[in-house]
Amino acid sequence: MIPLKGVVLDAPDPQQLARFYCELLGWKLDDDDATWATAVGPNDTKLSFQLEPNYRTPSWPSETEKQQMQLHLDFKVDDLEAAHEHATSLGARLQDFQPQADVRVYADPVGHIFCLFV
Template sequence: MLTGLRWSTVCLEALDGPALAAFYRELLGWRVKAEEPDWALLAPPNGGPGLSFQSDPGFVRPVWPTRPGEQQLMMHLDFEVDDLDASSARAVELGATVGDFQPQDDVRVHFDPAGHPFCLWVST
């Protein structure tokens, strides 16, 4: 183990990192902890690792479900919610899209405005 090592954030790339940060700020209700012209960091209200967003002019939207020869996704975010339908509607209102393929009844796959997949799910 490295001394003093602490997990602080997960960074998502997009064509416009700060714009994607604004989407997640509204979706999650987190605060902007730091911001630069091409980067932003969101922090959860009760502490813990945040999410950061970096602009990358070469960003290519991932494809999901994956298809040979297409840009592969590298990760996705999962958010537990109390009401799947209401939470999904709010995400769409903020700019997310709902995936055509939905593999489970208690999970709703969405794509943020940059195309990163994220799942809203309820405990059954």
Template sequence: MSPTRLSTVVLDAHDAHELAGFYLRLLGYEVRAEEPHWVLIGPPPGTGGTSLAFETEPAYVPPVWPGRDPGDQQMMLHLDIQVDDLGSETARAVAEGARLAEYQPQDDVRVLFDPSGHPFCLWQAQ
């Protein structure tokens, strides 16, 4: 077994607590730890899933997706979130503060932006 393992994905934001709140509501996660400028959230015990952390970065610049101009802030990563009902979960994500991307590359995936502008995808298995 490898002595290393990926434990958490960290997203920068203007306000770590605000962005953590969005993902808490969206994913049904729980707060694991928090500090004034950092929050760690994760799935309820025994349910599986990946922990997310959020760090306040005053100079944070949201990525542009899809990329348009050479000087745009590049998307560094995105989250894929599997759902049972793409339509209802897209509507719920928007109600929680997400914004639907104008460009949608696939019928079985919805690209959205979280309140800090990070792209994420909701997808439904066929």
């Protein structure tokens, strides 16, 4: 078995995006330098961010001729309304296209898509 230890997202400013996710999830910031930052959660779960100077925001939903989304993150919450208020207060943007009633789709401050669901 090969265990997954973390996920890495490209970002034009790794520290800024790591701070967003730390605030969103209640995680702590680690490995913070100019090109790499890591958010560390329960059980040593890691979400890392690496510098990509040529980062292009993905489109949602997918559009021809635009950067395609390569993955998205799903976060289970107890209270969707409270989580929505928290996420948007930090700079998350609720997306126009919402394919399911019990899931909310957002873009983080640099455009990575993530979902909150109950």
